[in-house]
Amino acid sequence: MKKLIAVFVLFSLVTVHFVQPSITIKKGDKFTLIDDVAVTHVIENGTWDSNGTAKPKLERGAPMVDATFNGNDSQTIGPFNTAGTYHLYCTIHPEMNLTVTVQ
Numbered sequence: 001m002k003k004l005i006a007v008f009v010l011f012s013l014v015t016v017h018f019v020q021p022s023i024t025i026k027k028g029d030k031f032t033l034i035d036d037v038a039v040t041h042v043i044e045n046g047t048w049d050s051n052g053t054a055k056p057k058l059e060r061g062a063p064m065v066d067a068t069f070n071g072n073d074s075q076t077i078g079p080f081n082t083a084g085t086y087h088l089y090c091t092i093h094p095e096m097n098l099t100v101t102v103q
């Protein structure tokens, strides 16, 4: 099963965010991230903390994610082969955090 999740922008870079802040998938699934505007995103393993500091971290059991979007494109992320909760973020845009729950 492949799920879709979109990335979009409203008027300024400050408000760039994931349309959904979280996604739940089954073990072994991949999902597709869609960048539906002309904005570059670089999605990697890690999070932005509440102070706006990037915290890169490859969590145990997570696939290594390093996906560059150039705008109006999409990429498949995964597969996630181990159940757990994982964190992805956009290294360019603070607050662009995505939580992936694998069941």
Ligand SMILES: [Cu+2]
Residues within 6 Å of the ligand: 016, 040, 041, 042, 090, 091, 092, 093, 096
């Ligand atoms: Cu971004």
